[in-house]
Structures are given as structure tokens and as C-alpha cells.
Amino acid sequence: MKKTPFVLSILLVFSLVLAACSAAATPAATAIPTQPAAATTVVANDAATSAPATTSSSKLVFVMVTDQNGLGDQGFNDLSWSGMQKAGKDLNADTKIVESSEEAQYVPNLTTAANDKASLVVGVGSLLTDALEQVAKANPNTNFALIDSSVDATNVRSVVFRQQEGSFLGGVIAGLTTKTNKVGAVGGMEIPVVVSWISGFEAGVKAVNPKATVMVTYAGSFGDPAKGKEIATTEYDQGADVIFEVAGGTGVGAWQAASEHGKGVYIFGSDTCKYSLAPDNALPDVVKNVDTAIYDTAKDVANGSFAGGQQSLGLKENGVGLCDKTYQALPDSVKTIVEKAKQLIIDGTLVPPTTKDELDKFTSPDLSK
Amino acid sequence: MELSICMQGIVKSFPGVLANDHIDLQVARGEVHGLLGENGAGKTTLMNILSGMYRPDEGQIELFGKPVRFESPKDALAKGIGMVYQHFMLIPTFTVAENLTLGAEITRGGFLDRSKSESMVKELSKKYGLAIEPSAKVQYISVGAQQRVEILKVLYRGAQIIILDEPTAVLTPQETEDLYQTVNALRKAGHTIIFISHKLNEVLRFTDRVTVLRAGKVVGTRVTSETTAEELASLMVGRSVSLHVKKLPREVDAEMLKVENLKALDARRLPALRGVSFNVHAGEIVGIAGVEGNGQTQLVEALTGLIRTTGGTIRLDGEDITHFPTSERFCRGIAHIPEDRHRRGLILDFSLAENSILGYPDRISLRSGFRLDMKSIRKFCAKLMAAFDVRAPSPDVMAGGLSGGNQQKLVLAREFSRCPKLLIAAQPTRGLDVGATEFIHNSLLAERKRGAAILLLSLELSEIMDLSDRILVFYEGKIVGECLRETTNEDEIGLLMTGGRHEVLIH
Amino acid sequence: MKFSFTELIHRITDRKSWLESAGMFLGATVVGLLFGAIVIWSSNKSPIVAYTALFSGAFGSLYGFTEVLMSTTPLLLAGLSVAFAFHCGLFNIGAEGQLMLGGLAAGWAGYAIQGLPWYLHLPLALLCGVAAGALWSLIAGALKAWKGIHEVISTIMLNYIAFNIGDYMVSSNGPLKAAGIIPATPYVLNTARLLPIIPNTRFSGGIFIALVMAVLMGYVLWHTRLGYRIRAVGKSPSAAEYAGIPPRQTMLLAMAISGGLAGLAGAVQVLGLSYRFSSTFSPGYGFDAIAIALLGSLHPFGIVLASLLFGILHAGSVKMQQTAGVSNDIIYAISGIIIFFVALRGVLVNFQSRFSHKNATAKVQK
Structure with a gap:
């Protein structure tokens, strides 16, 4: 839940340098800072200009908002983002990601996305539930999707997995x-x-x-x-x-x-x-095929067939399954x-x-x- | 006269300070040459130039007639100049022989040859008459012996010229006597010695000639046998000073402090005070003499409430204060000049104004309650500074930026300002120069005249002798002797200080 | 050979003039931003676009600026908390845990106490937060005063205990868990909320509470007898003892005030923004606070500026991600570099003094 107290590690390193230097007459140690948190490459198309999405002539914009765990989890968030990127490519749309750095940012992140006239705002993770509900109700003309949790609103598609x-x-x-x-x-x-x-x-x-x-x-x-x-x-x-x-x-x-x-x-x-x-x-x-779920939702938006409501995906719908490569080895x-x-x-x-x-x-x- | 050192026109400046201003110094071969001056006069800077630590901005150095330049202390040592610092640079857990040969070890096949280095040390110590046990660990030998190790260290590396930086500052009277013998032996062996000090009596005793520095300049060189302490002192300070305080006869008044059978432990929880009883009267200075570490520190801390006592009573003006907290004791009229002004007496990162109320936060702000009335505190501090000649630009400068003398004057001003019933002065002139010492001695005597009871602790026997009316001698946590000033002398006190068994401590 | 946080911190924060403090602040910030620019540029993005987005996100609109202030608020309070303890020579790494429990207590008081008018309920809930933080920090203070256990060790451990208490309270079967998916308490009542005071923003005015605390802290530290005592113990415990200032009681008091400020940070965040306690409400404000306290040279005014800087980075990063496609990890990198340079200075000061004042220090030791 907590980031490693990074400040502390820097101070510790320097305290040791200090100690080493006060002990020895010649300064020897040089500290090299460790880079915080693996820098994830965030790929986005040229996003400096964002166009209104409601007119069919202009490009669609899909925005994904994560909780504070962000990309780099080798799982849920990374997979969602890959589904979104695939959709962006196939449907010729701009894709953007906003990683929340704290819980207090959920609402502003979703709000900013909605204000930027996104065609679809996807909240990934159940921690976003309450924030997404609040923002979706305040922006009834924006399409939202919520993964892993459900919100009762006509402009929100809730995707839950069994x-x-x-x-x-x-x-x-x-x-x-x-x-x-x-x-x-x-x-x-x-x-x-x-x-x-x-x-x-x-x-x-x-x-x-x-x-x-x-x-x-x-x-x-x-x-x-x-x-x-x-x-x-x-x-x-x-x-x-x-x-x-x-x-x-x-x-x-x-x-x-x-x-x-x-x-x-x-x-x-x-x-x-x-x-x-x-x-x-x-x-x-x-x-858990989150990527497919997001891809399908994005496609519905592009086709104009997006509708709110709950979607429940299990084995039957191929929403969940076993990793094929290792399964075959059993x-x-x-x-x-x-x-x-x-x-x-x-x-x-x-x-x-x-x-x-x-x-x-x-x-x-x-x-x- | 064959010169071993000839320094000409030496200039060295540090940002904002001209530490050495065209100094000329000539030292003859085989002489003991004193270098006298107050703190900050430039003695140590000059010697650091001579020992290769600093390079001069201007000027030449000739060694035995040949011009030289030193690249480093190591280089200077190789050319025959060795410095013994006031703070020893020894490794406590190594033996004498190991410390001596460190950096120039005697080896056999890549391994340390312990027995050879020990026999070498023995030989060396015999040659110069410096008694030392080569296999003893440095942490277990006396301070005097450690100093001998430092001297042997530079001799071992072939130094012809030995610089001693304030060598007596850390020694007992008996150890000082031994050092005198050592210096004489070295002179006889043909070595040249530069003896840095600000203590007049020692310079007079140890040296053949003396050069006096003041404010970075040479103010005179004298043949020691042809000069007097008064002449040297006035050269040093730049005005005439009285070296011995004039003391009026004592007028004994009421008993102010009464200590009975006081016991206390030290930081390691070993008995430090083993039943101490004495009293101090108003208008009297009672001196406590003793070698460092015999319970004097604990006595002061017990009297001021800094450590808990394990037995006995303390009465101030008839009232039992044995279990009072420190702040309560201050209120009852105890003032305390602590032995370590950096650690206890002042907060170096606080301004002078803030320091001027240390220990007495209530007195300035009593009317304003919670608030600290900085304006009147500044005013108060300025008054103290004026009264005690504390030289600083304003009450707002940090105490750490002041010279030792000015710091101590501020502590004194603060402690005296309350007209205490009992003044405890622990090493009030430690590390101070002649001018500041004179001032502080006179201030103490003025307090005595006013009627304060004064308990004076000092490791300088001469200070105790000069100021005290009565002298108590501490040895191993007990009072082993009580003498009236009029009827005793330094030898008697010195003998008592070492428990009467001084040969044990010396070697 | 001995290493000491406290010594390093004194080296970083003991400086001679305002100018020097300001120089360090600006220098570290510029270096941090430059470093960030290099990282952005090396991932084939334009640093200019990114920083333009960052600052337009922070200052481009009223909403953006109120978001900056909202981000600044908990950082400022927590920064004051850490700095206050430093002034008494205590390194309170436990601000995060104290903040957590402060938020928990305030969140609980906000929904569980009912039927009070707002002018009683809100102060009471805030006070609950302060009390929880103060009590939690007192554990570390007492361990230090009577058992000599270093507060760095004890506060780190107490942090973990606090996090787990917070987690437990709102876990699936936790006693304070509200119905629903999110691990959180029920929402606090309207009477306990710091409600938005500017329409269409989330701006609750909590920043004013924090600013009042900053002014109050400056006043207490430098203009009251209490502050004098605290600073005396911080600068020289032995001199304070000599002066009859009881070091233990003073440390306990300083620690309690520090913990109270951290608790207040949590309470303001819970009552003024999320309106409920959840176990993830703090992303590490209490840890950022250490950097902020040092960057601000432990002075309340410096801390206001430092927390504002961090607030800008946090709040502006949203826009930076959306319009420039730059990950918000860059913000962590920038703040890391800033604190790195602040700390580096502490070591450099050490070298400097070793080489130029060798002689002077020898004198002082005497």
C-alpha cells in the first residue's frame, strides 16, 4: 500500500557517506541515486491536440484511468491498456492513459478525461467505483466503462468477471x-x-x-x-x-x-x-480477458452501439480461462x-x-x- | 649561531583573516625556542606552514641554510620537521610499538615483525630517556605517556626539529615535570625544539629564546633568561597586565553551602563520589584541586542537580536542596559556569540573546507569560555584553561564531547577573588566553567581594593557588586534603592530588 | 565510525542566511526539473509540451489551481509535523502512520457521532484526528524518553502497525467497513465535512487551516518560552539539561505536537476531500513530508513553498499525462532528484568544512 520511503533511502545513503567520510580522511564514496519506480513507457499517439469526439468526422479519443497501482503490474492494468491500444490502432482512435497517484485524484482524473471530450472513459479497477459513479452522473453525455465493478447509470457499462x-x-x-x-x-x-x-x-x-x-x-x-x-x-x-x-x-x-x-x-x-x-x-x-472486454466496448462506441448496463463475463463467454501454453503441458x-x-x-x-x-x-x- | 630554521616574510591569509603577516622567525640549532601568543595570534598557522600542512602565500623557508618547499606534512617530516599536536593521533587499541611504527612498519617477509619493532622502541626510548612500555596498549597508558609516544613517533621518523603544540595543556604538574626532562634530553641530543604555548611560566622555564606573536605579527624575540613574565605578557597582550591577582583578605561570613557525606555514581554506574563533606562560606573561594577524572565533574553535576545522588545531603543557605530539580536550584541562588561551555554552557546555534537567558527563561518573560519577549531579551543581552566586554557585532549573532574568551565572558555575564548566593565555576579559564583569564579572575574576585560563596574547580593548579582561600584536594572520589591557602604550597597539593603515590601514575 | 540521520539533517538545514536557503530551494528545483526534462526527452517526448501541460494544469484554470491547493494541504501539515519534531532533535518518520490514524479517527467521528450541529461536530472530528496522531506519536516519544529507543526505529515500526490497523478496520469484515466494494468507512455526515467553498471545485479551505498552523508554528518556536525550550533541547540536549529544561518532558511534548499535526493532516484530508476514511487515502504524504521539511529548511515559510511545489507537481501531473502522454512516474523522479540534491548538499558542506577549517575545528574541540 505504501511506496517505499524513498526519501529515507536517500538520506540513509548520505548518512553513510557522511559517516564514511568522517571516519576516513579522504572522501571516497560517491552515491548514485536509484531511479524511483520502474519507468513505464506510456505510449500515446500525438495527443497534444484533442478533438471533440461527438462529431463522427473527427478522431475518437479513448481514455483509461487506473487506480494508484498503475501500469507495470504484469497483470490487470497492463492487459487492459494493451486492449485499449489495440482498439486505438484498429479503430484509428487516440488513446490516453492517466495513472492516479493517489486516491484523492480519482475524481479529478475522471473529470478531466470527461471534460476533454473523450469518446470513452474507462475506469480500471473496483477501487474507482464510487469516483466513477460520481463523475458519470455529473457528465451524463460521456460514455464510461468500469471494469471489475458495477455502477448503476445509463452511460456506464459495467464489466464484471466471474x-x-x-x-x-x-x-x-x-x-x-x-x-x-x-x-x-x-x-x-x-x-x-x-x-x-x-x-x-x-x-x-x-x-x-x-x-x-x-x-x-x-x-x-x-x-x-x-x-x-x-x-x-x-x-x-x-x-x-x-x-x-x-x-x-x-x-x-x-x-x-x-x-x-x-x-x-x-x-x-x-x-x-x-x-x-x-x-x-x-x-x-x-x-481474465480484460483486453477483449475493453476492445469490444471501444468497438461498440465506434459503431455507435454503446449502451450502459452490466456485462458479466465467465467461462461461458470466454471472459475467464486458463493460460493455454502452461495448460497444455499438464x-x-x-x-x-x-x-x-x-x-x-x-x-x-x-x-x-x-x-x-x-x-x-x-x-x-x-x-x- | 648556526640556524636550523629561517622563515622570512611569511604571509598566510584565510578568507577575512590575515593569520600571518610577514613573519620572520629564526631558530638556532639545538635550542628550545618558545612561540608565545594569545589564541588567534597566528602561532598554529605558522607552525602548520612549517610542518607542511599549509603553503604560505608569500615568504621563504630555509632549513639548515638551504631553501625548502614542503608539499605535505609527510614531505616536511622527510626533511626533518615533525609536529606533535595537542590532540594525539593515536589508535587506542594498538600497542605503543604498533602506533609508533604505523605507516612505516618493520616487517619480515611481508609480516609485521613485532619483537623487532618492540626492541627498536625500547632502544629509542632509552636513548632519549623517555620511559615507555612498548607492548602496552595506548588506551591504558597515561596522557603523559601518550605524549611521549607521539614524540617518539616523530623521532622514529628521523625528525631533527620537533614542534610541540601546547604540550602541557593536558598534563598534570608531575607529568609536566617529566616533559621538562624529556625536552632537556632532546636538546642534549642535538634536536631543535619549538615550544608553542600561551602559558608564561612554562615558556620561561622550558625555553632558551622566545618569539612573541600578536595579531599575526612578530612583536619581539627575547632571550628567555633576560626577560620577565611581565614583559612577555605585555608583549602578548599589547598592554601591561597584572599576572597575579590582588586579593583582599577573606572576610568569612555565614555558611552558604554545606555538603555532607555526598555519594554519586558516574556514567558507567561506578562510584564517583564516595562520601564527600565540606562547606563554603559567603565571601570565600574554595578551590577544588585534583587530577581530571577523580570525581570533580560529578561533584558539580550533583550540586547542580544534573545527576542523582545516591547518598548524603546538600544544604544551600540552610535549606535541604538534595532532591530539587536543576531549575529549582537556579531559583534558590545557585549559578553555574560549566566546565564545557560548548556542550553545556552555551547553545552554539543560538544567538547571544537567546543564550543570555539560558537557564533563566522565566526572568525576562515573567510578565508576558507564554510569550518570549525577544525585544527585552535583546536589550538585556546588550547590557550583559557591555558590562563584560563581550565583543560581538550584535546580540543576534550566533554564539558559535565568537572566540572562546568572548563565549566564556557571556557565560560569566549571564551567571553573575543574578547575584548568586553560590557560584560554581568549573574550569572557568580553560583554553583562554592571558587577557581573558585576567578578566575572569578579576570578575571572580569581585563576586567574592560582593559576598558570593564560590566553589572553584580547576585543573590548573596555579589558578587554584592564585584565587582560593581554602583548597580541597580530590582523589578517587574523596577529599584527601584540606589546606588553607596561606599555609600550603604547590608541592604539597600536587602530592595530595596523586594520592601521595605519584610514582605509580607517572610511569 | 557512526552514521547519524540527525547530523545529516543538521547539515542540510543549518544555514546562515535566507539567501542560502532560497538558493538551495531554487537550485534543487531547477536541477530536478532539468533532470525530468532529460528523462522526458529521452523517451521521445517533448519536455516543453510536458511542462507546459504541467503548469497549465496547475495554473491554467481556477479549478486547476484549487486542485493544487488541495494537494498542498496534507503535504503542508505533514511537513510542519516532521519539521516540528526536527526542531526538538527528533526525526519523526512516523508522520505517515500518525496521519493514517488521524484520518481514521476523524472519519469515525464524522459518521459515528450524530446529532451535533456542524460548529461542534466538525471541530470535534478534527480534534479526534489530532488526538489520535498525538497519542500514536507519544508511544515513540515515551520509548525514546524512558528507554532510549531511537525514534527512527520505533516510528517506522509504529507505521506498520498503524497501516495494519487502518487496513483491518475497513477490510471485508472490519468493524468500521461500510457496505460496498471499496475498503472504506461510511461517508461522514455533512455536519463534519469541510465542504467546498468555491462552486464547481473541490476546494474545501483546508489549506487555510494548514496556513494558520504554519504561522502558529513559527510563532511558538521563535516567540514563546515553549518554543525556546524545544529548540534548546533540539540544538543541545546537554545544554538544555544544564539550564534546567527537562529534556524528556520537552521531547514528549514536541513529539505529541508533531503527531497532532500529522493527525490533523489526515483529518483534513478525510473530512475535506474524500469524506470517508479508506485504507488507501494517503499515497505517502507522511514520507513526502520529510523531503518537504528538508527542502523548506525546517522553516514554516520554506515548508509552505516546498509543499506548494509538490502540490503543483502532483496536481499538474494529471494534465501532463493526458495532453503530453508523459507518465506520472516522472513526478516521482523529479521529487527524488530534488531531495537527492538537498541531501547531497549536506555531505558537500561536510567536505568543505573538513578542508578549509581543519585547523579551526581542532581549536573548537579544545
């Missing part, structure tokens, strides 16, 4: 893979979206491996890789051999922990294919069971839980037959 369906499959794989009968989960913040990810996962594990225990830890932040690494290491040390991370940037640290732990432990994540972070340890990630015995579960979910026979209460009441049909 991520618990995907994570249920992930849980099935984990339950069949673990040898220690202990699996771990690393959550970013304990917010409903993340809770539903993890509830689905736990249900999946229990469905195929009732003896297994699931350790769940929340980091309190989506942007703290060090914390993620710490949590994952602790879970591995406590005997878990499979970890599922739903933690955005924080989760990157969990992948590092797995990679440093070496063979014999497994990890998989949420939102995008992340196997390159630890190829030896990767199980199929549960992907043994057939596992794949058979996963396919069976997938079919039951699509049929509506199996409804994975989205909350802790639902998880407690959940009983799974037998998947082994």
Missing part, C-alpha cells in the same frame, strides 16, 4: 498437484473481487482434494512486491508447495519467491499469462478433470462460491467420475 469460475479450475489443478496437501494463496487487498478469486480457488482445491489445507494471506496492497515475496516465502516455508497469487504488482514478488525457491514448488497467478516470471515453477495462470489425467469441471460450470450445474460464506456452504459434485 473470476471465481476460472479460479475454481486453478484450484482443481492445485489440489491435484500438491504433494504436501498444503496450498497457499496471496491476496492483494481484501476487497470483494479478490475474495471471490480466492473463494473459487479454495472451493476448487477442496473439490478434488478434501485433505488439503489452504493458507490465505492478504498483503494489504497491490503495489508492494517485497511484501508479496515475504508472504510467499513464509507460505512455502510452512510446507505449501503450490501458491496462487491474486495480488497485481505485489504478486510479482511471490513469483520471485517461487523462482528463488527452485524446483518442487509451484505458483500461478491471476489476470494474465505470467509463466515467464518463473518458467520452472509455473502452473496455468487464470486469465498431464492428461489432470486435464480430464479440469475439462469436466469446466463443463459443469458452463452448464450451470456447478456454481463456484464468491464469498467466504458461500464457500462454507459450498459442496462440490464428484469430479473424479
Whole structure:
């Protein structure tokens, strides 16, 4: 949740330089500052001029607004932005991104985007819910989309994912893979979206491996890789051999922990294919096709067929799924069971839980037959 | 007269200061040459030029008749000039021999040859008569012995000319005596010695000739045996000064301070005061003599409430103040000139005005309550500065920018301004030059005349002897002797200071 | 060999004249902006376009300028908090944690206490924030005064505890969690809000509270006996002790005031902008505050300018992203460079004094 106190590290470096120099007669050390936060390349088309979007003759403008976690999470935000950029290219539109540096900026960021006559303003992440609702109501003529949460307004398309369906499959794989009968989960913040990810996962594990225990830890932040690494290491040390991370940037640290732990432990994540972070340890990630959802919404705007309302995407709509490359590498015995579960979910026979209460009441049909 | 050093027309300036203004200095071979001057007269700058630390802006240096230029202290040392600084540059955890050979180690096959370097040190110390144990760790030997190590260090590197920078400042009387022997031995061995000091009696005793500096210029060179302390002092200060304060006979008044069986611990929680009892009367100066670290500091801190006592009582004017906090004691009439004016007596980053109310914030602003009335504080400070001749442009300058003498005068002015019943003066003239010392001594005597009870602590025995009516000698946390000034002498006190066993401490 | 934050900070902030402070401020800012320009240019963007957008975002409209002031407010209060502790020789890294709990307490008081008129409810809620910050900082103060535990260590640890308390209170099953998706408390009542005072902006006037605090701090530090005591302990604890100023009590008081200011920063932010406490409401105001306090040479006026500078960078970055396509990470880089140069100066001063005043320092030690 907190940026590393960068100021502090600079002061620490200089204090040490000071100490070194007061001890030795000759000044020796020179400090080189570390560059703060990996600079993400923000690609935007020539954006110095923005044109009104309502007239069909001029270029469309799509603006994406993130919460303070921003780009570089190897997941949700990066994937959304890539969907948006693809739409910009295919539909010959300008695309812009605004990363919020603090919660207090949600409203002004969305407002500025609306004032700039954007054809579509996309709020990515459930933390933006209240801010987007407020701004959407104040700007009834602007089209908005909200990813991962829903707002009741005619000019807002709310896109929610039934991520618990995907994570249920992930849980099935984990339950069949673990040898220690202990699996771990690393959550970013304990917010409903993340809770539903993890509830689905736990249900999946229990469905195929009732003896297994699931350790769940929340980091309190989506942007703290060090914390993620710490949590994952602790879970591995406590005997878990499979970890599922739903933690955005924080989760990157969990992948590092797995990679440093070496063979014999497994990890998989949420939102995008992340196997390159630890190829030896990767199980199929549960992907959430945010890019497609955003692309489709942008296309509707371009076609003039945009409408508000809620859109719920799950396995059936191909809104969630498993990362294909790592999925193909699984043994057939596992794949058979996963396919069976997938079919039951699509049929509506199996409804994975989205909350802790639902998880407690959940009983799974037998998947082994 | 064969010259070993001839400096001509040396000029050295620092931003805003002309530290050396066309100085000529000639030192004969094999003589002990005194360099006398007040703080800031340019002695140390001149010697730093001679030892290669600074390069002069103008002027020439000749060494044994040949012109030289020094690139660095190392270069100067290679050419035969070694300086022993006031602050020793020794590594406490190394042995004497290791410190001596550091930078020029004696090795065998790439390894330190410990036994050879120790025997070399022994030889060297025998040759010059400097008693030292080569294998002792520096942290466990006395200050006098550490100084001998520094001297041996420059001898080991072949110095012909040795500069001693205020060598007696850190020594006890007995150690000073040893230094005298050492200097004589070095002179006999043909070395030339430059002896920097601002203490007249030592210069008179140690040196053959003396050069006096004032404000960056040479004001005269004298053959020591043909001059007097008074002449040197007036050369130094630029006016005639009285070296011995004139003291009226004591008029003993009521008992102001009564200390009974006082006990206290030091910072390491070891007993520092082991049952001390004494009293001080109004109109009397009681001097406390002793080698540093025998409980004097703790006595002052216990009396002023800075440390807690572990036993005994303190009565001020009949009232038991043993458990009063510091501020309460100030209110009852104790004033305190602390031994370390930089650490305790002043806040160097505060203005003079702010410093002038240190310890007495209530007196200026009492009427205005919460508010600090800076205007009247400035006025008050200006009054103090005028009364005590504190030389500074205004009450708004930072205390850290003042010379030591002016800083101490401000502390005195502040402490005296309250007409204290008891004045505790700890090392009031430490590090000050003749002029400031004279002023401070006279001020203390004026306070005595006014009727204050004064407790004077000093490591300078001559100061104690000059000012005190009674002398208490501290040794290992106890009073080991009490003498009336009229009936005692320096030798008696000096012997008591070392617990009567001074041969143990010297070697 | 020993390293000390406090020594470094004294080196950075002890300066002789206003001119020198202003020089450092301007120098560091210019270098920071130049460095930022190089980074922008090296990613094939125009620094001129970016900075034009930055400043037009900040000053181009009334709305933009009120946003600058809104961004400045918590930074100013937190900067004062850090600086106040510095004046007593304490390095309060815990401002962020104190601010967090101040926001939490104010947010709670804002919705949980009902039925009061605004002129009672609003001050009460603000006071709750101040009290929470002050009490939290007193833990570190007490540990320092009686156990000698360095406040840098204890405040860092207390920060983590505070963050986790904040997280817990509004987590899914937390006791103060409001219904809905966002991890936050319910909205505070209208009677506890610092409402916008300029139509069509979010400008709540919290900046005026912060400015009053800045003036008050200057007055207390340099014109009252309390301030005299605090500065005496800060500059020289041993001299303060000699003078009968009790160092422990003074440190505790300074720490409490510092924590109270940080708590107020959180309270003003919660009551004047987000109208509810959420665990992510502060992006690290309390950490930026350290940089701001140093850049402002610990003087309230300097801190006002420094926080305004940071406020401009924060608020202007929105427009910069949208019209110039430059990531707001550049803002972190610029502020990083600024503080880097401020800190560098502390070390350079050290070298300078070593080489030119070697002799003088030897004298002083005597």
C-alpha cells in the first residue's frame, strides 16, 4: 500500500557517506541515486491536440484511468491498456492513459478525461467505483466503462468477471498437484473481487482434494512486491508447495519467491499469462480477458452501439480461462478433470462460491467420475 | 649561531583573516625556542606552514641554510620537521610499538615483525630517556605517556626539529615535570625544539629564546633568561597586565553551602563520589584541586542537580536542596559556569540573546507569560555584553561564531547577573588566553567581594593557588586534603592530588 | 565510525542566511526539473509540451489551481509535523502512520457521532484526528524518553502497525467497513465535512487551516518560552539539561505536537476531500513530508513553498499525462532528484568544512 520511503533511502545513503567520510580522511564514496519506480513507457499517439469526439468526422479519443497501482503490474492494468491500444490502432482512435497517484485524484482524473471530450472513459479497477459513479452522473453525455465493478447509470457499462469460475479450475489443478496437501494463496487487498478469486480457488482445491489445507494471506496492497515475496516465502516455508497469487504488482514478488525457491514448488497467478516470471515453477495462470472486454466496448462506441448496463463475463463467454501454453503441458489425467469441471460450470450445474460464506456452504459434485 | 630554521616574510591569509603577516622567525640549532601568543595570534598557522600542512602565500623557508618547499606534512617530516599536536593521533587499541611504527612498519617477509619493532622502541626510548612500555596498549597508558609516544613517533621518523603544540595543556604538574626532562634530553641530543604555548611560566622555564606573536605579527624575540613574565605578557597582550591577582583578605561570613557525606555514581554506574563533606562560606573561594577524572565533574553535576545522588545531603543557605530539580536550584541562588561551555554552557546555534537567558527563561518573560519577549531579551543581552566586554557585532549573532574568551565572558555575564548566593565555576579559564583569564579572575574576585560563596574547580593548579582561600584536594572520589591557602604550597597539593603515590601514575 | 540521520539533517538545514536557503530551494528545483526534462526527452517526448501541460494544469484554470491547493494541504501539515519534531532533535518518520490514524479517527467521528450541529461536530472530528496522531506519536516519544529507543526505529515500526490497523478496520469484515466494494468507512455526515467553498471545485479551505498552523508554528518556536525550550533541547540536549529544561518532558511534548499535526493532516484530508476514511487515502504524504521539511529548511515559510511545489507537481501531473502522454512516474523522479540534491548538499558542506577549517575545528574541540 505504501511506496517505499524513498526519501529515507536517500538520506540513509548520505548518512553513510557522511559517516564514511568522517571516519576516513579522504572522501571516497560517491552515491548514485536509484531511479524511483520502474519507468513505464506510456505510449500515446500525438495527443497534444484533442478533438471533440461527438462529431463522427473527427478522431475518437479513448481514455483509461487506473487506480494508484498503475501500469507495470504484469497483470490487470497492463492487459487492459494493451486492449485499449489495440482498439486505438484498429479503430484509428487516440488513446490516453492517466495513472492516479493517489486516491484523492480519482475524481479529478475522471473529470478531466470527461471534460476533454473523450469518446470513452474507462475506469480500471473496483477501487474507482464510487469516483466513477460520481463523475458519470455529473457528465451524463460521456460514455464510461468500469471494469471489475458495477455502477448503476445509463452511460456506464459495467464489466464484471466471474473470476471465481476460472479460479475454481486453478484450484482443481492445485489440489491435484500438491504433494504436501498444503496450498497457499496471496491476496492483494481484501476487497470483494479478490475474495471471490480466492473463494473459487479454495472451493476448487477442496473439490478434488478434501485433505488439503489452504493458507490465505492478504498483503494489504497491490503495489508492494517485497511484501508479496515475504508472504510467499513464509507460505512455502510452512510446507505449501503450490501458491496462487491474486495480488497485481505485489504478486510479482511471490513469483520471485517461487523462482528463488527452485524446483518442487509451484505458483500461478491471476489476470494474465505470467509463466515467464518463473518458467520452472509455473502452473496455468487464470486469465481474465480484460483486453477483449475493453476492445469490444471501444468497438461498440465506434459503431455507435454503446449502451450502459452490466456485462458479466465467465467461462461461458470466454471472459475467464486458463493460460493455454502452461495448460497444455499438464498431464492428461489432470486435464480430464479440469475439462469436466469446466463443463459443469458452463452448464450451470456447478456454481463456484464468491464469498467466504458461500464457500462454507459450498459442496462440490464428484469430479473424479 | 648556526640556524636550523629561517622563515622570512611569511604571509598566510584565510578568507577575512590575515593569520600571518610577514613573519620572520629564526631558530638556532639545538635550542628550545618558545612561540608565545594569545589564541588567534597566528602561532598554529605558522607552525602548520612549517610542518607542511599549509603553503604560505608569500615568504621563504630555509632549513639548515638551504631553501625548502614542503608539499605535505609527510614531505616536511622527510626533511626533518615533525609536529606533535595537542590532540594525539593515536589508535587506542594498538600497542605503543604498533602506533609508533604505523605507516612505516618493520616487517619480515611481508609480516609485521613485532619483537623487532618492540626492541627498536625500547632502544629509542632509552636513548632519549623517555620511559615507555612498548607492548602496552595506548588506551591504558597515561596522557603523559601518550605524549611521549607521539614524540617518539616523530623521532622514529628521523625528525631533527620537533614542534610541540601546547604540550602541557593536558598534563598534570608531575607529568609536566617529566616533559621538562624529556625536552632537556632532546636538546642534549642535538634536536631543535619549538615550544608553542600561551602559558608564561612554562615558556620561561622550558625555553632558551622566545618569539612573541600578536595579531599575526612578530612583536619581539627575547632571550628567555633576560626577560620577565611581565614583559612577555605585555608583549602578548599589547598592554601591561597584572599576572597575579590582588586579593583582599577573606572576610568569612555565614555558611552558604554545606555538603555532607555526598555519594554519586558516574556514567558507567561506578562510584564517583564516595562520601564527600565540606562547606563554603559567603565571601570565600574554595578551590577544588585534583587530577581530571577523580570525581570533580560529578561533584558539580550533583550540586547542580544534573545527576542523582545516591547518598548524603546538600544544604544551600540552610535549606535541604538534595532532591530539587536543576531549575529549582537556579531559583534558590545557585549559578553555574560549566566546565564545557560548548556542550553545556552555551547553545552554539543560538544567538547571544537567546543564550543570555539560558537557564533563566522565566526572568525576562515573567510578565508576558507564554510569550518570549525577544525585544527585552535583546536589550538585556546588550547590557550583559557591555558590562563584560563581550565583543560581538550584535546580540543576534550566533554564539558559535565568537572566540572562546568572548563565549566564556557571556557565560560569566549571564551567571553573575543574578547575584548568586553560590557560584560554581568549573574550569572557568580553560583554553583562554592571558587577557581573558585576567578578566575572569578579576570578575571572580569581585563576586567574592560582593559576598558570593564560590566553589572553584580547576585543573590548573596555579589558578587554584592564585584565587582560593581554602583548597580541597580530590582523589578517587574523596577529599584527601584540606589546606588553607596561606599555609600550603604547590608541592604539597600536587602530592595530595596523586594520592601521595605519584610514582605509580607517572610511569 | 557512526552514521547519524540527525547530523545529516543538521547539515542540510543549518544555514546562515535566507539567501542560502532560497538558493538551495531554487537550485534543487531547477536541477530536478532539468533532470525530468532529460528523462522526458529521452523517451521521445517533448519536455516543453510536458511542462507546459504541467503548469497549465496547475495554473491554467481556477479549478486547476484549487486542485493544487488541495494537494498542498496534507503535504503542508505533514511537513510542519516532521519539521516540528526536527526542531526538538527528533526525526519523526512516523508522520505517515500518525496521519493514517488521524484520518481514521476523524472519519469515525464524522459518521459515528450524530446529532451535533456542524460548529461542534466538525471541530470535534478534527480534534479526534489530532488526538489520535498525538497519542500514536507519544508511544515513540515515551520509548525514546524512558528507554532510549531511537525514534527512527520505533516510528517506522509504529507505521506498520498503524497501516495494519487502518487496513483491518475497513477490510471485508472490519468493524468500521461500510457496505460496498471499496475498503472504506461510511461517508461522514455533512455536519463534519469541510465542504467546498468555491462552486464547481473541490476546494474545501483546508489549506487555510494548514496556513494558520504554519504561522502558529513559527510563532511558538521563535516567540514563546515553549518554543525556546524545544529548540534548546533540539540544538543541545546537554545544554538544555544544564539550564534546567527537562529534556524528556520537552521531547514528549514536541513529539505529541508533531503527531497532532500529522493527525490533523489526515483529518483534513478525510473530512475535506474524500469524506470517508479508506485504507488507501494517503499515497505517502507522511514520507513526502520529510523531503518537504528538508527542502523548506525546517522553516514554516520554506515548508509552505516546498509543499506548494509538490502540490503543483502532483496536481499538474494529471494534465501532463493526458495532453503530453508523459507518465506520472516522472513526478516521482523529479521529487527524488530534488531531495537527492538537498541531501547531497549536506555531505558537500561536510567536505568543505573538513578542508578549509581543519585547523579551526581542532581549536573548537579544545
